[in-house]
Amino acid sequence: MSSGIQTNSLHQLPHPGSPQVQSKPAASGTVASFKDVLSEKLHESAPLMLSKHAEKRLHDRDVSITDQEWEKIAEKAKEAKTKGVNDALVLTDNAALVVSTQNDTVITAMNHDEAADHIFTNINGTIVVKE
Structure with missing residues (x-):
């Protein structure tokens, strides 16, 4: 006797209130994971983050960067990324x-x-931001 339950594949529904994220093929031809797609979407609109080291350095050395400079830096960093x-x-x-x-x-x-006496290594681009 059949229980009436079909064993078709299950599909997870998106979380209520969140935009539906569709997977897209990755470079290797496989479907990108949810984590990869989410990370990519977050990085598209996310501002620059500060590592704990950089945050400590800015604070300890009393270096201030204006909101306008942060915006320019983030914009130029995104542009630099597109250029490799x-x-x-x-x-x-x-x-x-x-x-x-x-x-x-x-x-x-x-x-x-x-910075005047520092040698920067492992850098493959330079961005100059004027206020």
């Missing part, structure tokens, strides 16, 4: 930052006096 830059040196009027465009994260920061 993975790690960029960002120079502002009073600071030097190393930004990972892959992670949208400021890795380290220093004021201009420190």
Whole structure:
């Protein structure tokens, strides 16, 4: 006797109130995971984040960056990423930052006096931001 239950594949419904995210084929031809799609969507609109190291450096060295500069830095970091830059040196009027465009994260920061005697390595792009 049949129980009347069909064993078809199950489909998970999107969370109420959230936009429906559709998977798209990844480069290898497989379907991208939800985590990958979510991460990509979050990074499209997310501002730059500060690593704990960079946050401490900015605070300890009393380096201030205006909201306008942060916006320009984030915009230029996104643009650099589209051009293949993975790690960029960002120079502002009073600071030097190393930004990972892959992670949208400021890795380290220093004021201009420190930067003058510093050799930056593993950088494949430079962004100059004027206020």
